[in-house]
Amino acid sequence: MLHTEELDRIGIDGWLESYQRKELLRILTCGSVDDGKSTLIGRLLHDSAGVFEDQLKALKKDTTRYGTTGEEIDFALLMDGLQAEREQGITIDVAYRYFSTPRRKFIVADTPGHEQYTRNMATGASTADLSIILIDARKGVLAQTRRHAFICSLLGIKHVVIAVNKMDLVEYSQATFEQIRRDCAEFLARLSIPDVHFIPMSARRGENVVGRSTTMPWYQGAPLLDYLETVHIAGDRNSIDLRLPVQLVLRPNLDFRGFAGTLASGVLRRGDEIVALPSGRHAFVKQVFVSGAEREEAGPGMAVTITLDREIDISRGDLIARPNNAPPLEHAVEAMVVWMSEDALAAGRSYLIKQSTLMAPVAVTDLRYRMNVNTLKSEEAAQLSLNEIGRIRLECAKPLSADPYARNRHTGAFILIDRMSNATVGAGMILDRTPAEQAIDRERRSRDAGTNLTPHSGTVSPEQRAARIGQRPFTLWLTGLPRSGKSSLAHALEHALFERGVQSVVLDGESLRKGLSSDLGFSARDRVEHVRRAGELAKLLNDHGQVVIAAFVSPTAEQRERARASIGAERFLEIFCDAPLATCESRDTTGFYARARKGEIANVTGVDTPYEPPRAPTLRLDTAATSIEANIARLLELLSARMLLR
Amino acid sequence: MTTFQLTHLEELEAEAIAIIREVVAQFEKPVMLFSIGKDSIAMLRLAEKAFAPGKLPFPLLHVNTTFKFQEMIRFRDEFVQSRGHQLIEWINQDGVKAGVTPFNAGTQRYTHVMKTEALKQALSHYGFDAAFGGARRDEEKSRAKERVFSFRDRFHQWDPKNQRPELWSLYNGQVAKGESIRVFPLSNWTELDVWLYIYREQIPVIPLYFAKRRPVLDRNGTWIMRDDERMPLEPGExxxxxxxxxxxxxxxxxxxxxxxxATNLREVLEEMLRSRTSERQGRVIDYDEAGSMEQKKKEGYF
Structure with a gap:
């Protein structure tokens, strides 16, 4: 027994001393029962003395009753927890096991390898530092091997051991082992796992598990346990980006206001300047408590409470970061999601999101694709079923501090909760946005609270105003040819919203040109300026909690992108009022088109200047054949789906 | 440059504190089970740290079966008072009236009435929506699969087949009215971890954990201490x-x-390290059948 040997060597005081310095390693094991996974773990526990005598006795009893190994002890039974499952001979959930050696303490999450249990594996992988993927040497690389490796990569596991097991059944053949290694290299190249190790072993015989095998002299590497004890994980922690999600505000008395939470990443010292998100307020750290005791500094993973030098508004769900290193605040994020519910995910559904300590309503606006985990190829899909993985776009009622998961495993992760059943239905990982998306939003991002701008102290934030008014501001930007029905729709919608208790403002050419744009004519330049003013006005109104319905021809994509950037992508809904030119002309009772046709007026969109239809509008409305009432209904449906109506 | 690699005890400590805080943030009326044992004592210390310099924002609950060691009750009262915590004691009065004892009712029925039922009574009586327990996954096989936030329906029942997936440290505490959760901050601790933590933190524990000459009876190869006169002796025993x-x-x-x-913690630790049996061996309740704990847990046992 390892503890006994060590005790004899260094005595109890020496042992206690060294135990205080042990590190923790969280391991995930992937593979099916047939690969001998449970046997491997049972073997690790047994050979490193993680199994007690009375447990062994119970195990022997169980072996006779449920075992599949005959006379030998069936180590697999150590892992299979629940009675019903034991009778079926499979594990169907995540089970945790613990053992320690003189160097480290290990937590082993065991999850089944059957296809339908992707969700269990993702669960185990979410907290693992390292994963062991088992391959049966006789069978080689299977679809499930690729699946396991993909999920490990998706969930951000940095160290993977490929355990080629049952080497005793292939005559300890080096050629077999090398072939498996080559087969793995093919798909590993497409994943992002920085550290992969291959070990040939026989778990049942205990070869290359704890002790070195004598039957495979061609293998020069360490046995599994040696590797587990020495793999370097300290570097996996992100100590650069300070992220402290505020879990609780502690106010035990009037003189103490502490912000408690676990440091997701980064280092926090007394005297540091911080910024609170989403408010964007700055302050300096007055005190740092780690696990209840006052310290100079704290690092990643520590449970802290901090106090600040001034009173600023911070509550649960907020994030503390550095003024020059804060995550972007986004109402919309792209993410990979593992679906965990019998009720499929489809675009348009809404859920609760829990990201760090933030809980808020979200809507899934798009399902981009489903990932085929066997081929590692993306494919089109209308929905995601249980155990499927896909890429989605989410819109959130509150701004999310959107660190990509690849950079921050704690702040980049989220779960989705069903609002009716309260069940956890999805696990998500925020993606790094593509450079193109970033380019569009760059201008807006630079204005985001917290990144590099301090609001004047004392100003009321847009969020606070919106909360006071009790509505979520947004701009419906109606674009389309002249006489395509934008203004009529805008006024009808204003009325419909008013009946639902939402205050809105209609902006259109007529209302602006009488005042704000009265200095402008109809030259190409003046028209661009006119639309720019409309966008800026919509932004101001949104900032003050008002809903805006903007009806402007805005004929070019560039003009509309500017409006979107100015208003903010998360508040900007582009509605394409689509009617053929002929219909618009026939509707025209003012002779506007007719004069253009005669050449009496210039710069008329559709006649002598082109109209660029939106490539991907939030909504396209047929304003030629569909009634105003029907179009209003569709608009209201969109607003409900985005949770913009109360 | 300072390194911030946590030791395993520090990491377990941080994880437990985060869990305890999360419950207080998500629930209206939490309570912490206090059984007076080492796990409870360690869990209580973690809770104190979670809210320092403030006090615990929830009470402690002790389900008293009336057959606890007398020393436990004395220790409980002194300890809780010295730390300034609020303690609720609950005894199943129906069981007392019916005269249910381990001797006349059998261990299963006694445990069901005086522990499981008593606990459910207390939780329902006070309307607690979250209850912390000091159970660990290494104790028993069915516990190895239980979540940190373990959902209970309005009958306090656990459904092992229908547990919420639990990823990262994102605990889902959404419950409907009448439903509740049991929370296990020490899920990832082992018996050894708990003792090492108590040693590191120098937390006082009840002296029953240390060797002393005590009056014991040999019952089926198990040493049982006769703590009072209620325990009948066999003829000539x-x-x-x-x-x-x-x-x-x-x-x-x-x-x-x-x-x-072993008369002190250091000696107990050494004895444990050299030991070849698990702590549950001393528990009569697990003996019956593999899966007996799972059955009890489904019914509402902690």
Whole structure:
């Protein structure tokens, strides 16, 4: 027994001393029962003395009753927890096991390898530092091997051991082992796992598990346990980006206001300047408590409470970061999601999101694709079923501090909760946005609270105003040819919203040109300026909690992108009022088109200047054949789906 | 440059504190089970740290079966008072009136009435929506699969087949009215971790954990301490004085002692490290059948 040997060597005081310095390693094991996974773990526990005598006795009893190994002890039974499952001979959930050696303490999450249990594996992988993927040497690389490796990569596991097991059944053949290694290299190249190790072993015989095998002299590497004890994980922690999600505000008395939470990443010292998100307020750290005791500094993973030098508004769900290193605040994020519910995910559904300590309503606006985990190829899909993985776009009622998961495993992760059943239905990982998306939003991002701008102290934030008014501001930007029905729709919608208790403002050419744009004519330049003013006005109104319905021809994509950037992508809904030119002309009772046709007026969109239809509008409305009432209904449906109506 | 690699105890400590805080943030009326044992004591210390310099924002609950070691009750009252915590004691009065004891009702029925039912009564009576327990996954096989936030329906029942997936440290505490959760901040701790933590933190523990000459009876190869006169003796049976200690504490007629000379924590730790049996061996309750714990947990046992 390892503890006994060590005790004899260094005595109890020496042992206690060294135990205080042990590190923790969280391991995930992937593979099916047939690969001998449970046997491997049972073997690790047994050979490193993680199994007690009375447990062994119970195990022997169980072996006779449920075992599949005959006379030998069936180590697999150590892992299979629940009675019903034991009778079926499979594990169907995540089970945790613990053992320690003189160097480290290990937590082993065991999850089944059957296809339908992707969700269990993702669960185990979410907290693992390292994963062991088992391959049966006789069978080689299977679809499930690729699946396991993909999920490990998706969930951000940095160290993977490929355990080629049952080497005793292939005559300890080096050629077999090398072939498996080559087969793995093919798909590993497409994943992002920085550290992969291959070990040939026989778990049942205990070869290359704890002790070195004598039957495979061609293998020069360490046995599994040696590797587990020495793999370097300290570097996996992100100590650069300070992220402290505020879990609780502690106010035990009037003189103490502490912000408690676990440091997701980064280092926090007394005297540091911080910024609170989403408010964007700055302050300096007055005190740092780690696990209840006052310290100079704290690092990643520590449970802290901090106090600040001034009173600023911070509550649960907020994030503390550095003024020059804060995550972007986004109402919309792209993410990979593992679906965990019998009720499929489809675009348009809404859920609760829990990201760090933030809980808020979200809507899934798009399902981009489903990932085929066997081929590692993306494919089109209308929905995601249980155990499927896909890429989605989410819109959130509150701004999310959107660190990509690849950079921050704690702040980049989220779960989705069903609002009716309260069940956890999805696990998500925020993606790094593509450079193109970033380019569009760059201008807006630079204005985001917290990144590099301090609001004047004392100003009321847009969020606070919106909360006071009790509505979520947004701009419906109606674009389309002249006489395509934008203004009529805008006024009808204003009325419909008013009946639902939402205050809105209609902006259109007529209302602006009488005042704000009265200095402008109809030259190409003046028209661009006119639309720019409309966008800026919509932004101001949104900032003050008002809903805006903007009806402007805005004929070019560039003009509309500017409006979107100015208003903010998360508040900007582009509605394409689509009617053929002929219909618009026939509707025209003012002779506007007719004069253009005669050449009496210039710069008329559709006649002598082109109209660029939106490539991907939030909504396209047929304003030629569909009634105003029907179009209003569709608009209201969109607003409900985005949770913009109360 | 300072390194911030946590030791395993520090990491477990941080994880437990985060869990405890999360419950207080997500629930209206939490309570912490306080059984007076080592796990409870360690969990309580973690809770104190979670809210320092403030006080605990929830009360402690002790389900008293009326057959606890007398020393446990004395220790409980002194300890809780010295730390300034609020303690609620709950006894199943129906069970008392019906005269249910481990001797006349059998261990299963006794445990069901005086522990499981009593606990459910207390939780319903006060309307607690979250209850912390000191159980660990390494204790028993069915516990190895239980979530940190373990959902209970309005009958306090656990459905092992229908547990919420639990990823990262994102705990889902959404419950409907009448439903609740049991929370296990020590899920990832082992018996050894708990003792090492108590050692590191120098937390006072009840002296029953240390060896002393005590009056014990040999019952089916298990040393049972006769803590009071209510325990009937077999004909001709006489308690013997032996140097024993307890690895777990519960109801004295159901808790086996081990022979030991370890009179302090350091010695207990050494004995444990050299030991070849798990702590649950001293518990009569698990003996019956593989899966007996799972059955009890489904019914609402902690």
């Amino acid at each position: 006489q308690p013997q004085m032996r140097s024993v200690r307890f690895r777990t504490l519960g109801c004295y007629p159901l808790t086996g002692a081990v022979e030991s000379q």
